[in-house]
Amino acid sequence: MICENCKQRPAHVKMTVTQNGEPFTRHLCEVCASQLHPFQNQQDPLTVHQLLTNLFTPEQPTKQANREKSQWSCPTCGWTYERFVHRGKFGCADCYTTFGNALPPVMKRLHNGNAEHIGQVPEAFEETRDLKRRIEDIRSRMQEAIAQEEFETAATLRDQARELEAKLLKGGD
């Protein structure tokens, strides 16, 4: 009998699989069986540290990219890229900026493909976020007004936007 999977090597292995509660038999060669068997293929469980180190290391880094990254160092806490990768942790909030270019793939792998926060924000940011949204809204209404040649309305809207922008700047410091 020939292996059902590769259809090349002789089938020496008889494997009984349960699918949807129904048992059925497959005839496979040793090579295919070892690849399909759920247990034989299992690797040693990784430690968290190993896992993070692997995550932080890009698959095939070019020499130049490596040289560039090896020069990254956080101005606030002094952590180098190497240290950040080795520990799998951040030394301070500014590390998020310092090592920013390396982060999106890491975050995606840790968080099921997500790399951007949605959810609660501190109160201070809530105000800024609301202000920004209101300014955007006023701006788009201003463009509409201009398009319809309602210049007086547009001017009022412009003044409103400026007022809010001033507020935004004041809140930012």
Place this chain on the structure above:
Amino acid sequence: MDMDRFLKNQVTSWMESTGEYADIVMSTRIRLARNLDGYRFPLAFTEDEAHRIEQTVTGILLDADKLPQQFTSYQMKQLDPLDKQVLIEKHLISPSLIEAEYESAAVISEDESLSIMINEEDHLRIQCILPGLQLEEAYRQARNIDRVLDREVSYAFDEKYGYLTTCPTNTGTGLRASVMMHLPALTATKQMAKIAPIINRLGMVVRGIYGEGSEALGNVYQVSNQVTLGKAEVEILQELQGLTKQLIEKEREARQALLSHSRIILEDKLFRSLGTLRYARMLSTEEAASCLSDVRLAIDLGIITHVSKTILNECMVFMQPGFLQQYAGSSLSPKDRDVFRAKMIRERLTIEEKGENSYDV
């Protein structure tokens, strides 16, 4: 309240068997990770930064008049090692808090449901533990503390990455929600091994609580979210709630199946475990946990009626080395611990039985 009374008064609110689905969900825990803006994270900060953070946060929490409860602060450097051990065993602090290089502290509420760890892996770990399945309520209480602090300090926050944390696995919401579940029937029918990988694929994780390794001590598991970035808090809580309810249903089905297929074998096993707990003179952690789990299951199934449900929750905590040594009033060798563990559980059962007998008279 002094430390002694605080700790001798051992039963913590989360050990009660109240709350929804308390027959299967033992407790709910919410943890929020936060860092203060302008200070380096604990892995890189200086002694002075640690001190200033500790002073600032403790000050705010002890002075706040809007908090629902009275809080007490415990400086880790000033606590006796046994007291620290007991706080860990009650899940009020983590082992890494006491290993902190510089100043670290825990600010704990009167009923011990809320605790704020200062200078653990992050500057702040706000935690709320409640009995039963109470994800929303526990989150509400933790978030309340978060709000109080937010008004007084500024958090390390980024519009793209959210709350910034030491470990990238917490970045975003900084929220870890977990439920502690007693799943003896799913374990006995070997279904947990199949369920675990499915849970992982949903962005959540299940692990045996108390003790590492594949076997869950006392059939107690902790199910929690892993994803903290790109999901809103409500979404994280709802997903965990949904999964927990499914596990509850599966566990109940498995319990009924065990009962209907092999009632007498099950009863025999559960009563033998009660016998062991009642008469053994030495109990290892593993044996005690397994027997306690059996007795708890028997109570839930109505097979044993005169023992209170809290026995599993309480004894799982009290049989740990720190509590046992406090109970004994001295330090104990591992062999002595087994003797005192058996003694403590026997006494715990006797109290209940005396109560029972008084009804007979």
